[in-house]
């Protein structure tokens with residue numbers, strides 16, 4: 176394998192190749208043993224690679240940071256999607272910023288009320304590379320893909336979306352704008368009067384300050400804001416957070432009969448409710464946000 180200038184790849188003395196995810200807030204890196212580099216390119220926005228790992232199957236890596244793996248990606252995709260789709264009684268128009276392997280679009284299609292899904296991705300090459308090496312995006316005429324910066328796209332959206340999923344990368348590279356205070360205001364304005372948004376809000380252990388800022392920004396706008404957790408083995412620390420912000424529907428009072436869990440592999444009614452149970456160190460951050 177030619178590691179070229181790839182971010183995060185190191186050859187060890189015994190010629191094993193590892194991908195190291197550097198966690199800038201801590202003096203720590205997480206290593207993944209690599210079997211093969213299947214694809215590498217520098218797009219106009221970021222370094223994109225597909226890696227065959229020993230433990231997690233195929234992995235999409237952007238600028239050296241793992242995004243999704245073929246083995247445990249279902250957990251992320253189900254958890255960013257189903258909580259909001261169940262909380263809203265009748266989600267018809269659904270948008271997602273950040274495309275990747277389009278896993279959330281696949282999950283959202285399971286709800287009969289859905290009429291339209293718009294996937295907004297800044298980098299066309301990510302979707303094409305995922306199509307070639309990971310799963311194909313679902314085949315449905317309800318899905319439309321827009322190649323645009325989500326920050327620019329949302330400014331033209333007013334009172335339109337029942338559910339908006341912000342499947343953003345961590346706050347580096349092209350995703351930085353998706354953490355600006357104005358972005359949260361624009362998300363609020365893009366939603367219908369009972370609309371709901373969900374944000375990928377990072378590791379609640381390693382990205383505490385980012386989570387705290389996300390919650391603080393959302394609480395200034397939305398009456399209902401909750402952080403919920405899931406366990407993603409391939410992500411640093413294993414524990415991951417999403418934050419849901421809603422104008423009227425409360426996920427804690429959702430009708431779980433609506434949850435499309437029968438074909439899911441992670442979420443079910445118990446997980447839905449348990450995901451909102453938070454350890455004290457996270458509750459303390461939320462109280463201070």
Ligand code: SAM
Nearest residue numbers: 243273275276296297301324325343344349350
């Ligand atoms: N969950 C996805 C999957 O299963 O593949 C991973 C999505 S990844 C967390 C985030 C995606 O957001 C990447 O595809 C990246 O190119 C895209 N992205 C980053 N900044 C963006 C922006 N400003 N506007 C739209 N998409 C953006």
